[in-house]
Structures are given as structure tokens and as C-alpha cells.
Amino acid sequence: MSMVDQQPSEVICTWSERDTTVEEIEAAAGRLRAERAGTATRTSVVNLVAVAHHMRTLERTSAAMRELGARHPGRSISIHVIPEGDDRLDASVSLHRSSVEGHHLWWEDICLTVRGRPAGHLDSVVAPLVLSGLPLVAWYPGVLPSPNDPLAVSADAVITDIRFASRPSLPLGTPTVEAQDVAALVDLASTQRVLDLSWLRLRLWRQLMTALFDGAEERAYGAACTQVEVRANRGPGLLLAGWLGSKLSLGKDAFTITQAQHASMRLSCEKDGSAAQFSVWRSAEDVVSAEAKIGGESKLCLAQPLPMHGLTWSLANALSALDPEPSYLQALRWAADFLGGGR
Numbered sequence: 001m002s003m004v005d006q007q008p009s010e011v012i013c014t015w016s017e018r019d020t021t022v023e024e025i026e027a028a029a030g031r032l033r034a035e036r037a038g039t040a041t042r043t044s045v046v047n048l049v050a051v052a053h054h055m056r057t058l059e060r061t062s063a064a065m066r067e068l069g070a071r072h073p074g075r076s077i078s079i080h081v082i083p084e085g086d087d088r089l090d091a092s093v094s095l096h097r098s099s100v101e102g103h104h105l106w107w108e109d110i111c112l113t114v115r116g117r118p119a120g121h122l123d124s125v126v127a128p129l130v131l132s133g134l135p136l137v138a139w140y141p142g143v144l145p146s147p148n149d150p151l152a153v154s155a156d157a158v159i160t161d162i163r164f165a166s167r168p169s170l171p172l173g174t175p176t177v178e179a180q181d182v183a184a185l186v187d188l189a190s191t192q193r194v195l196d197l198s199w200l201r202l203r204l205w206r207q208l209m210t211a212l213f214d215g216a217e218e219r220a221y222g223a224a225c226t227q228v229e230v231r232a233n234r235g236p237g238l239l240l241a242g243w244l245g246s247k248l249s250l251g252k253d254a255f256t257i258t259q260a261q262h263a264s265m266r267l268s269c270e271k272d273g274s275a276a277q278f279s280v281w282r283s284a285e286d287v288v289s290a291e292a293k294i295g296g297e298s299k300l301c302l303a304q305p306l307p308m309h310g311l312t313w314s315l316a317n318a319l320s321a322l323d324p325e326p327s328y329l330q331a332l333r334w335a336a337d338f339l340g341g342g343r
Contacts, residue, residue, distance in 0.1 A: 087116035089125070
């Protein structure tokens with residue numbers, strides 16, 4: 001999902017209606033395509049459905065989807081869920097056009113506000129609107145879906161983000177990820193493809209820590225770790241600790257997880273009376289560094305530039321490969337056990 005040589009997109013036509021039906025929405029989308037798409041080519045890779053319980057989340061989500069521009073994954077459907085009140089469906093459809101490497105492309109965004117009882121059955125609302133023959137990805141940018149969420153169950157993959165996610169009943173931005181939240185993610189990831197944007201953003205940290213143990217001497221210390229310190233935001237910190245914990249033969253008491261703006265890991269090891277430390281941290285605004293020290297002497301230093309890491313970049317990477325890494329579920333299970341909510 002490169003965004004190279006892409007011209008800014010433009011909205012070429014829109015339609016909106018309050019208190020409408022799914023049939024009317026699909027009919028309106030068809031009219032817009034027939035009247036205004038012209039000679040441009042449709043981009044259709046995936047059906048992406050984003051579910052938001054707060055307007056701020058919906059705005060952030062919609063902006064990220066628009067920034068994908070002509071590299072947009074196909075048909076996008078943004079849903080503002082309001083469980084209270086009378087049953088009602090409000091909708092708007094926008095037809096977008098852009099140019100990538102000289103080719104004119106178009107795509108459409110559908111925005112829904114779902115009130116009342118249909119908010120609990122979004123799968124039924126979405127089903128008539130998705131493009132057939134393409135995978136359906138359900139994105140929950142601000143909440144953790146329950147394992148029996150009808151839309152999550154029916155989707156081909158689920159995108160979430162443990163850094164920002166909470167339960168719908170909690171205020172927006174609640175930073176605490178509790179045992180029940182991680183346990184619910186374990187249940188969901190055990191039966192469904194789950195792509196966690198925090199896990200994707202932490203890939204460089206994991207790669208650098210692994211690279212510190214490429215040598216035989218370093219690997220020998222890797223089997224003799226005594227303490228692990230992880231500093232990060234609550235959710236990502238649990239993922240990093242879970243990743244390390246699932247690979248090391250250490251009890252939970254050996255781990256310390258503290259809150260920090262930027263992620264870091266430090267392993268303290270001891271073998272034959274010699275101490276070693278293996279560390280990965282964000283050393284500058286756009287650089288992640290790693291170092292292996294044995295007996296107080298630096299043995300290996302690594303540094304990699306931090307890739308683009310905004311919401312649009314994370315979303316594009318998640319959509320580029322819909323098969324999650326097995327180590328993600330292993331990390332989740334360790335984190336759930338660490339918090340006392342293991343499955």
C-alpha cells in the first residue's frame with residue numbers, strides 16, 4: 001500500500017439521508033457510480049468496516065481511511081454506533097477520485113449512524129453493503145470487540161489496537177487495560193484473525209531484540225535471564241512483556257512493566273558470574289537503538305530508523321497481510337496470565 005506518486009483525492013459527488021434504509025443506501029451508491037465515475041478505474045481489494053462509539057474516534061478513523069487515498073482498500077464503511085434511542089439509520093455516501101502513476105481511480109466511502117437495536121447487529125446492517133468476492137475486515141479503533149460480537153464473528157479479519165482500545169462502557173481514552181480486556185482479546189484471537197496495530201508498530205523493537213542474540217555468546221546469556229524491564233504505554237507494554245515472557249523460562253515475578261511514552265525493553269542476565277544486559281529503546285524521535293553489554297562492555301550496537309508509524313501507516317500494513325503472526329496470540333496469553341485473567 002505505497003502512497004508514492006498519488007495525487008490528492010477529490011470528492012466528486014455525495015448523497016446523504018436521515019432515517020433511511022440499507023436498500024436505499026445501496027441504490028444511492030449505484031446511482032453515484034453510474035452518473036459520475038466516468039472512465040476512472042474502481043479500486044477494490046477489501047471491504048473495510050470501522051466501528052466507533054465516540055464521534056472523536058469516528059473522525060480520527062475517517063481521516064485515516066481518507067489518507068489512504070487511491071490506495072484505499074476498496075469499499076469503506078464507517079459506523080457511528082449509538083445503542084440508545086429509537087431505531088434509526090442515517091447515512092451518507094461519497095464518491096472519491098484520484099490519480100496514481102497516471103491512472104485515474106475512484107472509490108467510495110459510506111458513513112452510517114446506527115441507533116437503537118440495530119446497533120447490536122451490525123453484521124445485518126453491513127451485509128447488503130459489502131462488495132461480494134472480497135474479504136470483510138472489521139476495524140474497532142476505539143473499543144475491544146467481544147468474542148461473540150456478530151460483526152467480528154462474521155468478518156474475515158478483525159483489526160484492533162490494544163493501546164487505545166477499551167470497553168464501550170468506559171470513557172473515551174481510558175488508559176487502563178485490565179485483565180478482562182486482555183482475556184477477551186485472547187478469546188477473540190483464538191477463533192478469529194486479529195491484527196493489532198500496536199503489535200505491528202512494535203515489530204522493529206522485536207526485530208532488534210532478536211538480532212542482539214544472533215551470536216553464540218549472546219545466545220548463551222539469553223538462556224540465563226533473571227530480570228526483564230519493559231517501559232511503554234499500558235497495552236503495548238503488556239504485548240512486549242508477553243512476547244518476551246512467552247519465549248523466556250521466567251516467572252512473572254521477574255517482570256517489571258512501567259508506564260512510559262516510548263517503548264523500551266531491557267533484559268538482565270547472569271552466566272558464570274558475568275552479567276549482561278540487552279536493551280532496545282527509542283533513542284531519538286525517529287530512531288530505535290539496541291545494545292548488548294557483557295561484563296560492562298558493549299558487544300553489539302544496532303540502530304534502525306523508525307518507519308512511518310501514524311494511524312494510516314498502521315492500517316495500511318495491517319491490510320497488506322491479513323494473516324496474524326502466531327507469536328501475537330502467545331504474547332496475549334502470557335499477558336492475560338500475568339494480569340490474572342489467563343485462558
